[in-house]
Amino acid sequence: MTQKNSNFSRRVFIKTASVGAVAGSAMPGLACRAKKSEHTGILDVRPHELMLIVAKIGAGLKDDLGDARLTEILQIVRRDPSQPITLKCPVTSNYSFQNPDELTEPEEERLFYLRSDLYILQRMGMAPGVTKPAIEFFQRLYDGVKTAKGILYFDEITADTWKGLEKEGRNYDKGRAMGNRIVIPVRDQKEEAEYKIDSVKVMYEADRLKIRPHHLMCMTCFYGRQTFKPISEDNLFEAIDVIQKTPEIPVELVCGPCMICPPCYNYNPGTGQCVSPFSMAVRDELKDLSVLQALGLKYGDVLPARELYTLLFDRIHVQTQICGWGDGVVTSPEWTVCTAGPEPGPEYAKGRAAGLGFLNQ
Ligand code: SF4
Ligand code: SF4
Numbered sequence: 001m002t003q004k005n006s007n008f009s010r011r012v013f014i015k016t017a018s019v020g021a022v023a024g025s026a027m028p029g030l031a032c033r034a035k036k037s038e039h040t041g042i043l044d045v046r047p048h049e050l051m052l053i054v055a056k057i058g059a060g061l062k063d064d065l066g067d068a069r070l071t072e073i074l075q076i077v078r079r080d081p082s083q084p085i086t087l088k089c090p091v092t093s094n095y096s097f098q099n100p101d102e103l104t105e106p107e108e109e110r111l112f113y114l115r116s117d118l119y120i121l122q123r124m125g126m127a128p129g130v131t132k133p134a135i136e137f138f139q140r141l142y143d144g145v146k147t148a149k150g151i152l153y154f155d156e157i158t159a160d161t162w163k164g165l166e167k168e169g170r171n172y173d174k175g176r177a178m179g180n181r182i183v184i185p186v187r188d189q190k191e192e193a194e195y196k197i198d199s200v201k202v203m204y205e206a207d208r209l210k211i212r213p214h215h216l217m218c219m220t221c222f223y224g225r226q227t228f229k230p231i232s233e234d235n236l237f238e239a240i241d242v243i244q245k246t247p248e249i250p251v252e253l254v255c256g257p258c259m260i261c262p263p264c265y266n267y268n269p270g271t272g273q274c275v276s277p278f279s280m281a282v283r284d285e286l287k288d289l290s291v292l293q294a295l296g297l298k299y300g301d302v303l304p305a306r307e308l309y310t311l312l313f314d315r316i317h318v319q320t321q322i323c324g325w326g327d328g329v330v331t332s333p334e335w336t337v338c339t340a341g342p343e344p345g346p347e348y349a350k351g352r353a354a355g356l357g358f359l360n361q
Contacts, residue, residue, distance in 0.1 A: 042084045042085070042086050042131060043073065043076060043083060043084065043085045043086070043134075044085075044086050044088050044100060044101075045073060045085050045086070045087055045088070045137075046087070046088060046089060046100065046113070046117055047087050047089060047116070047117040047118075047120035047121055047124075048113055048116040048117055048120060048152070049069070049070060049073065050087075050120070050137060050138065050141050051116075051120060051141065051145065051148060051151070051152060051168075051172050052067075052070055052168060052172075053065065053070050053073060053074055053183055054138075054141070054172050054175040054176060054182065054183060055148070055152075055168040055169070055171040055172040055175055056070060056171070056175075057175045057178070057182050057183065058171040058172060058173070058174035058175025058176070058177075058178060058182075059171040059174070059175075063075075069104075074183065076134075077134035077135070077138075077183065077184055078183075078184055078185075080134075080271075081133065081134060081135035081184045081268065081275045081277075082133040082134070082135065082268070082271070082273060082275055083133065083134045084131055084132070084133060084134070085131065085132065085133075085134050085137055086098070086129060086130070086131040087117075087121065087126065087128065087129070087130050087131075087137070088100045088128060088129065089114055089117035089118065089121070089128050090103060090110070090114060091114070091118070091128055095127060095128045095129060097129065098128050098129030108160075108161065109161075111161055111162075112161060112162060112163075112164065116151050116152060119150070119151045120141070120144075120145055120151060123144035123145045123151075124137075124140040124141060124143075124144040124145070125140070125144065125332075125333065126140070133275070134184070135184050135275055135276075135277045136277055136278070136279055138180075138183045138184060138277065139180060139277035139278060140333070142176060142180040143180075143333075145172075145176075146176070147172075147173050147176075148168070148169030148170070148172040148173055149169065149173075151169070152164055152165045152166075152168055152169030152172060153165060153166040153168075153169035153170065180277075181277075184277075186265050187265045187266075187267070187268075191269075192232070192263050192264075192265060193232065193263070195262040195263045195267075195269070196232060196235075196262070196263035198262070199235055199259065199262035199263060200235060200238050202259070203235060203238050203239065203242060203259050204238070204242060206242075206259075207249075207250070208249065208250040208251065208252055208302065209239060209242060209243070209249060209250070209251045209252070209259060209305070210251075210252045210254045210258050210259050211239065211251055211252070211253065211254065211258050211259060211260065212253070212254055212255065212256060212257070212258040212260070212284070212288050213253050213287075213288040213289075213291035213292050213295075213297075213299075214284060214287035214288050214290075214291050214322060214323070215236075215239075215258060215260045216251075216291065216308065216309070216312055217287075217291065217312070217316065217319065217322060217323070217348060218236060218260070219236050219239055219240050219243075219260075219351075219356065220312075220347075220348050220351035220352055220356055221319065221347040221348045221351060222236040222237065222240065222347075222351070223240055223350075223351040223354065223356050223357060224346065224347035224348060224349070224350030224351030224352075224354070225347055228240075228357075232263060233263060233264055233265065234260050234261065234263060234264050235259060235260045235261075235262070235263065236260055239259060239260055240356060240357065243305040243309075243356065243358060244356070244357050244358040246305075247304070247305050247306040247358050247359075248304045248305065248306060249304065249305050250302045250303070250304055250305075251302065251303060251304070251305050251308050252300065252301070252302045253292065253297060253298070253299055253300065253301050253302075254299060254300075255288070255299045256272070256273065256274070256285075257272055257273065257274050261274065266280065278333075278336070279333065279334040279335075282334065283334070283335060283336070283338075286325075287322050287323055290321075290322045291312075291316070291322055294315045294316055294321070294322070295311050295312060295315055295316075306358075306359065309355070309356055309358075309359055310359065313352045313355070313359070316352075317349070317352065318348060318349060319338070319339075319347070319348035319349075320337075323337060323338045323339075324337045324338075325337065
């Protein structure tokens with residue numbers, strides 16, 4: 001995301017905000033249609049190329065990685081962190097359906113690169129042919145491939161075929177030590193702060209709140225925590241504050257990012273999407289739909305805050321019901337369970353018991 005684009009997007013945000021709309025909710029009816037996202041197409045990448053990009057940055061390179069192919073991948077994913085990537089490698093098994101069209105490495109290096117590809121996939125808990133938004137692959141690489149030793153380089157070189165890429169491997173280790181967002185940097189903090197100021201102003205001036213369904217619950221968890229004060233990362237405090245001061249304010253249930261999101265480091269102002277590297281966007285979509293199902297509502301419905309929260313607290317008693325998929329079982333990294341804290345906590349129940357600080361008044 002370039003500064004230029006961010007500034008442009010902020011102007012668009014302010015313009016739309018002036019009529020009470022926030023990205024993702026300007027046209028709730030349309031926003032809820034599952035349109036295919038617009039990208040330049042799916043990018044085919046070899047798993048070891050992900051590691052080499054980190055290695056180049058670990059070696060001190062910045063935008064130009066000194067390799068046309070790796071530089072192009074870097075530019076694409078930085079421009080659009082949601083760019084879909086398919087990880088492909090040339091196997092002989094029944095996964096050969098996804099084999100790359102062409103191989104660029106010399107014949108004598110193919111075994112080494114294929115082993116690297118498969119080991120990286122193993123560490124990331126994936127199989128050849130997997131397609132995901134780019135930002136998620138780089139997070140899973142960071143989480144799963146803690147060192148290049150044993151993948152790109154070895155303690156002992158057993159044969160020429162297995163001489164590996166020691167320099168690149170050690171640079172990967174350096175790059176990984178630089179943090180999990182070196183390939184796709186987090187949002188600019190100054191921009192986040194500006195969005196915080198603008199979006200809070202919009203929220204306090206609005207004649208209705210636009211909230212995604214499961215954020216009603218997050219507001220409750222937030223209220224149920226020890227400290228109840230504004231934070232820079234989102235607008236949960238402010239949404240609660242508005243409702244406590246004006247309990248009859250209409251709340252519209254919107255699809256995708258809402259008035260809570262603009263200052264969040266996972267919010268992409270250019271697309272109005274949540275680009276969390278932890279598959280949070282897809283998890284949150286299921287939570288939204290589960291809240292709507294429990295409440296018997298749909299996107300676009302508008303209810304006074306008092307009525308909406310009375311219904312919510314009547315139908316949803318514990319966070320596990322929605323955010324723990326009913327049974328609290330984590331079936332894959334894409335479907336982790338939010339506990340609202342380091343441990344499965346009582347936040348939602350506490351916030352519910354307190355009526356979000358206004359229902360029991
Ligand atoms: S458990 Fe997490 S996702 Fe669920 S309502 Fe609480 S803070 Fe939100
Ligand atoms: S993580 Fe995503 S949904 Fe949650 S506040 Fe940030 S942008 Fe919004």
